[in-house]
Amino acid sequence: MKISLLLLILSLFTSSIAAFPHFFPNVSSIPPSLLPNTTAGAWDSFHKLSGCHSGQTVPGISKLKTYLHYFGYIGNASKNYTDDFDDGLESAVKNYQLNFNLNTTGELDEPTVNQILKPRCGVADIINGSSTMNSGKAASMVGHTVAHYSFFPGMPRWSSRRRDLTYAFDPRNQLSDDVKRVFGNAFTRWSEWTPLTFTESSNYDTADLKIGFYGGNHGDGEDFDGVLGTLAHAFAPPRGLLHLDSDETWIIDDVFASGSPSAMDLESVAVHEIGHLLGLGHSSIEEAVMFPTISSGVRKVELARDDVEGIQVLYGSNPDSNSTVGPTFGGRETSGAHIVSSLLVHVIFLAIGLALFIL
Numbered sequence: 222m223k224i225s226l227l228l229l230i231l232s233l234f235t236s237s238i239a240a241f242p243h244f245f246p247n248v249s250s251i252p253p254s255l256l257p258n259t260t261a262g263a264w265d266s267f268h269k270l271s272g273c274h275s276g277q278t279v280p281g282i283s284k285l286k287t288y289l290h291y292f293g294y295i296g297n298a299s300k301n302y303t304d305d306f307d308d309g310l311e312s313a314v315k316n317y318q319l320n321f322n323l324n325t326t327g328e329l330d331e332p333t334v335n336q337i338l339k340p341r342c343g344v345a346d347i348i349n350g351s352s353t354m355n356s357g358k359a360a361s362m363v364g365h366t367v368a369h370y371s372f373f374p375g376m377p378r379w380s381s382r383r384r385d386l387t388y389a390f391d392p393r394n395q396l397s398d399d400v401k402r403v404f405g406n407a408f409t410r411w412s413e414w415t416p417l418t419f420t421e422s423s424n425y426d427t428a429d430l431k432i433g434f435y436g437g438n439h440g441d442g443e444d445f446d447g448v449l450g451t452l453a454h455a456f457a458p459p460r461g462l463l464h465l466d467s468d469e470t471w472i473i474d475d476v477f478a479s480g481s482p483s484a485m486d487l488e489s490v491a492v493h494e495i496g497h498l499l500g501l502g503h504s505s506i507e508e509a510v511m512f513p514t515i516s517s518g519v520r521k522v523e524l525a526r527d528d529v530e531g532i533q534v535l536y537g538s539n540p541d542s543n544s545t546v547g548p549t550f551g552g553r554e555t556s557g558a559h560i561v562s563s564l565l566v567h568v569i570f571l572a573i574g575l576a577l578f579i580l
């Protein structure tokens with residue numbers, strides 16, 4: 222009895238340690254002392270794997286296998302991955318390339334390595350062996366557009382009786398009002414398009430959605446990895462947990478200057494993770510906020526058509542506004558529109574060719 226009590230006290234101290242994250246209003250306010258170290262991201266060693274292909278044995282391949290396993294591309298977990306570029310790795314690389322719209326060479330060509338190096342969300346692209354992105358879809362055409370949004374296995378979502386959700390911040394982070402406002406704005410991006418509302422609660426224990434910044438091992442088996450690498454993760458409904466890596470340099474202003482080697486835009490990451498809290502998986506559309514990676518210095522907070530279509534499959538549109546997706550959504554031309562216009566061009570050319578042939 223005494224031992225279990227001791228273990229309980231010990232576990233309280235060793236797990237779920239909330240850290241004090243760094244926030245800066247903009248890039249120029251980051252102290253120079255923080256900048257030199259921040260260019261060394263968690264996955265920088267993958268640089269040297271550029272050009273590797275099947276049949277080779279190269280130091281560092283085992284670490285890449287761990288990476289691809291973490292995001293669902295290699296099924297079997299192993300502590301003893303070899304440095305052999307085997308068939309399993311080749312097919313994992315092909316699926317990765319498919320999901321990120323790269324040429325499916327199966328080799329670690331430069332575009333593939335560059336994509337792997339980008340900081341990203343910690344939620345897997347392939348969950349329980351079934352891909353939620355491109356590689357799991359049979360290129361099916363829905364109407365004139367290809368749907369790229371995805372859901373978690375079993376399509377979990379908040380029930381129809383739960384349209385007004387509360388959110389709260391881990392009090393141990395002692396977040397400022399400025400930081401909390403960033404999350405408030407991020408929630409609004411989703412409530413604009415759905416019947417959902419989000420209200421901040423001061424009661425962290427009873428809130429539907431719980432937000433916190435943590436470093437390294439924080440008790441849920443999904444450790445953070447220091448600067449860059451994985452930035453955040455969130456759990457599907459109804460768990461409601463949104464965790465962010467406290468080792469990142471977070472920018473909270475909406476004015477984003479270029480030339481920041483590792484500063485991440487907090488609202489962009491928050492908007493993405495809230496998508497997971499509501500039940501969306503990753504999308505293969507690069508403009509979508511549910512695309513898994515985001516580069517440092519990039520701000521992407523506006524939902525793309527793909528995000529809106531996905532969330533409205535789960536919850537419907539906002540009854541208070543005319544927010545169903547129209548053909549001119551956000552001024553972005555969809556792949557469907559491209560297909561229709563290129564078809565039209567083909568038909569015209571064919572008609573001209575036929576007329577010339579007859580004459």
Ligand SMILES: [Zn+2]
Pocket residue numbers: 342343344493494497503513
């Ligand atoms: Zn994600």
Ligand SMILES: [Zn+2]
Pocket residue numbers: 439441443454464
């Ligand atoms: Zn976590």
